[in-house]
Structure formats: structure tokens, C-alpha cells
Amino acid sequence: MATDAASSFTPTPSLAQANLTIATATSVPRATTAVGLLAGTSGSVPPQIGLARRRLTAMGFDGEIGQTLAVPAAEGPVLVAVGIGSPTAVDAAALRRAGAAFARAAGAHRQLAIVLDGAEGVEVDAAAQAVVEGVVLARYRYDPLRNEPQGKTLLRLTVVSADRAAATSGRQRGRAFAGATQLARDLANTPHSHLNASRLGDVAVELGRERGLSVEVFDKEALVELGCGGLLGVNQGSAEPPRMIKLTYRPPGDPSGRLALVGKGIMYDSGGIALKPGDEVHAQMKNDMSGAAAVLASMSALAQLRCQSQVTGYLMCTDNMPSGTALALGDVITM
Numbered sequence: 001m002a003t004d005a006a007s008s009f010t011p012t013p014s015l016a017q018a019n020l021t022i023a024t025a026t027s028v029p030r031a032t033t034a035v036g037l038l039a040g041t042s043g044s045v046p047p048q049i050g051l052a053r054r055r056l057t058a059m060g061f062d063g064e065i066g067q068t069l070a071v072p073a074a075e076g077p078v079l080v081a082v083g084i085g086s087p088t089a090v091d092a093a094a095l096r097r098a099g100a101a102f103a104r105a106a107g108a109h110r111q112l113a114i115v116l117d118g119a120e121g122v123e124v125d126a127a128a129q130a131v132v133e134g135v136v137l138a139r140y141r142y143d144p145l146r147n148e149p150q151g152k153t154l155l156r157l158t159v160v161s162a163d164r165a166a167a168t169s170g171r172q173r174g175r176a177f178a179g180a181t182q183l184a185r186d187l188a189n190t191p192h193s194h195l196n197a198s199r200l201g202d203v204a205v206e207l208g209r210e211r212g213l214s215v216e217v218f219d220k221e222a223l224v225e226l227g228c229g230g231l232l233g234v235n236q237g238s239a240e241p242p243r244m245i246k247l248t249y250r251p252p253g254d255p256s257g258r259l260a261l262v263g264k265g266i267m268y269d270s271g272g273i274a275l276k277p278g279d280e281v282h283a284q285m286k287n288d289m290s291g292a293a294a295v296l297a298s299m300s301a302l303a304q305l306r307c308q309s310q311v312t313g314y315l316m317c318t319d320n321m322p323s324g325t326a327l328a329l330g331d332v333i334t335m
Contacts, residue, residue, distance in 0.1 A: 021156045022132060022175050024167040025113075029158055034078045034109040036102035036131075038095075038118035039063045040087035046117060049081055056081060066097050068105035077113075080105050090121045092130040099134025107139075107151055113158040116167065124163045125170035131159060132174025133181075140182055142189040176304040180297040187293035192268035192286045197243040197317035200265065200289070204245045204296060204315065212303040218244040228316075229335035235318040237272055237326025242318035245292075248310070249302045255310035261299070265292030265317030272320050272327060292317055 028035055037046040041063040045053050049071055056062075061069040067083035082102045084090045099114060106112055112135065119127045135157055141150045161167035187195065187203075195203075201217040208215035220241045223232055228244060235242040245265075266288035292315040299313045327333070 019153070019155060020136075022136075022159075022171050023156070024128070024159045024161065024164050024171055026160065026162055026164055028077070028113045028115070028160055029111075029156075031111050031156070032077045032113040032158065033111045034080060034106035034113075036080050036082045036099070036106070036112070036114035038084050038098060038115065039081050040084050040090065040118065043087045046081070046115070048115075049079055065094050066101040068101050070105060078106065078109070082114075084118065087118070087121065090119055092122055092126050095119055095122060095127050095130035096134040099131035100138035101134075102131075103135040103138035103154070110152050110155040112154065112156065113160055115160040117161075124161055124166035125173070128159045128161065128167040128170025129174035129177070130170075132157065132171045133178045136175070136178040137181055140185060142186060145191070173305065176301045179304075180301040183300060184290070184293040184297035187296065188287050188290045190286070192319070195286075195289075196240045196267050196319065197265065198241060200267070200292065200296075200315065200317055201243045201245050204247060207296065207300055208247060211300045212249070213299055214248045214250075216246040218246070227335055229333040231316050231318055233327045233331070233333040234266070234272070234320050237323040238319040238321040239323075240267075240319050243315075245296075245313075245315040245317060247296070247299045247313040247315070249299055249307065249312075250310050251306075251308050255308065257309040259309055259311045261295045261311065261313045263292035263295030263313065263315045265289040265315045267317060267319050269320045270322055272322055288320075289317065 037048055039045050039056070045051065045056065051071065056069065059069060061067055061081055061083070063083040063085065065083055065085040069081040071079040071081060073079055080102055082098045084098050085094050102114060103112070114131050114135065116124065116127050116131070136154070139154045143149045159167050159171050205215050205217065207213070218226065220232070223242060223244055231242050231244065267286070269285040269288040295313045295315060299311065302311055
């Protein structure tokens with residue numbers, strides 16, 4: 001059963017990112033300490049860098065996707081040249097990788113800005129979304145169980161573009177997608193001792209309240225009545241009760257379509273009676289609930305993204321543990 005420490009533990013720090021500001025501007029804010037400047041393998045070099053292409057090449061920077069080069073400056077923010085590959089082939093995926101490379105290169109900095117000039121082959125909103133996803137996810141860390149955080153916490157990211165309206169639309173989508181990914185990572189990274197099926201139900205209820213989702217949590221008695229023999233069979237060996245969590249998103253007005261998502265939520269998978277070896281892979285069996293984490297995280301972003309379809313998510317959650325009551329190999333279940 002969950003300990004008192006576990007019951008007071010918050011497994012989802014990504015839900016409390018009020019300290020992270022993501023903004024758009026037409027110029028670099030004064031408080032910025034590191035600026036990312038996009039440069040391809042050919043064509044002009046951003047003039048802010050202050051170096052000719054031949055000089056960048058001599059310093060080992062040729063503009064390939066994900067390359068970075070910090071350019072010393074007498075004053076002002078650190079300038080980081082960020083490679084985006086061939087200017088004629090650049091796409092959102094390349095910009096996402098470039099944003100991630102910039103975030104890692106500027107890992108000692110909390111106030112970042114990235115200038116979209118140089119990505120003219122990609123629509124501004126798509127470019128802004130991609131770099132926000134790249135930067136935010138590259139700086140992701142799971143720190144709740146550490147005495148000291150890993151690295152510097154990102155406090156502000158500014159996307160700089162002359163088309164501020166389009167950049168704003170893109171960075172809002174980028175934050176929604178990155179936030180959902182962070183939530184899924186948080187849940188998958190949380191140790192089993194701190195996140196069982198019941199606790200995930202509590203997280204879903206809290207999240208639903210914040211994100212406009214209706215949430216129903218079905219306990220063991222309800223699952224018996226529904227005839228969910230598969231989930232109950234896997235749960236037979238566990239001291240922790242199972243949960244089926246149903247989340248529903250309804251858009252304003254008539255939905256344009258309907259979609260159902262089902263996520264596997266095996267909170268820890270020992271292999272049951274078919275025991276797995278005690279190796280590094282076995283140690284990561286807390287990740288067997290990543291399907292449920294992905295569905296819950298996806299549902300959390302639907303309102304932000306103004307989804308027009310009605311979406312229902314089902315999280316099927318239990319441990320798979322060995323005990324005298326565990327389902328045996330060859331047993332028959334009914335569902």
C-alpha cells in the first residue's frame with residue numbers, strides 16, 4: 001500500500017509550471033541571457049552573429065541540423081548559432097531538433113530567446129510550435145525525488161518573429177504539445193511506490209477538473225459488475241486494487257466526430273507468475289503504464305488545442321504481481 005510519504009507526493013511537476021513563461025516578441029527582450037540564431041548549410045548567415053560563413057566554418061560550424069556554436073561577445077546575451085541544415089529542405093522536424101540543440105547549448109541560462117529568421121521555408125506558426133517543443137522538452141528533467149534539481153530551470157523562452165500573431169498561435173500549440181509530453185514523461189518516471197492505480201485515478205480527477213474533462217473512476221467492485229475479467233485477472237496477485245479510469249472531452253457545440261483512446265496502465269509489471277529476470281529492463285517495468293500516461297496526457301491538451309471532436313479515454317490500471325492468488329499460466333478468464 002502507499003506510504004504516507006507517497007500519498008503526499010506530487011508525481012506531476014509539469015502541471016505546476018507557472019514559473020515558465022513562453023512569449024513572443026518582434027525583438028529580443030533585454031532580460032534575455034542567451035539567443036539562438038538559425039543558420040543553414042548555405043545562404044546568408046544571421047548578421048547578429050557578426051562572423052562570415054568562412055569564419056564559422058573555420059570554427060567547426062557548418063550549419064548541419066543540431067550543430068551549435070556559442071559566439072563570444074563583449075556584452076549582452078550569449079549568441080548561439082544553431083544549425084538547421086539545407087535552407088531548401090528545412091521543415092518543422094529540423095526546427096524542433098534545432099530548438100532542442102539550442103536549449104542544451106544554453107543549459108546554464110534561464111532566460112532564452114530564439115529568432116525565427118532563417119526558417120522562411122516553414123510557416124511562422126509551425127516554426128514557432130516546433131522550436132517551443134524542442135526547447136521545452138530538451139530542458140525536461142524529473143526532479144521531485146532529488147535533493148537538488150538537475151541543471152538550471154528554464155524560466156522564460158521568447159520566440160522572436162516579425163509576424164507576432166502567427167508566432168503566438170504557434171507557441172501556444174507548442175506549449176500544449178510539450179506540456180502533454182512532459183506530463184506523460186512525469187507519470188512514466190514516477191516510481192511504482194509513489195504511483196499506483198488508485199493514485200493515478202486521483203491525478204486524473206484533479207487534472208480533469210483543471211482541463212475541462214469529465215472523469216469516472218471505476219473501483220474493483222464496479223469492474224466485477226462490468227465483467228472486466230481481463231483487468232481483474234491481471235490484478236489477482238496484487239495487494240493494490242485495480243482502477244478503470246474513463247475521461248471524456250466534449251467540445252463546445254456539436255462534435256465534428258468521435259474518437260476513443262485506450263491506454264495500458266500496468267503500474268508495475270513483475271511478469272506475475274511468469275517472473276522476469278532481475279536486470280535493468282525489469283527495473284523499468286514501472287514504464288508499462290506509459291500507454292495510460294500517453295492517453296491521459298493527450299486528453300489534458302484537447303481543450304487548449306480547441307479540439308472539435310468528442311474524445312473518450314479509457315485507462316486500464318493495475319499491477320501485475322506474483323502471490324498465492326495470482327493468475328496462473330493456462331488459467332481461463334471470462335470478460
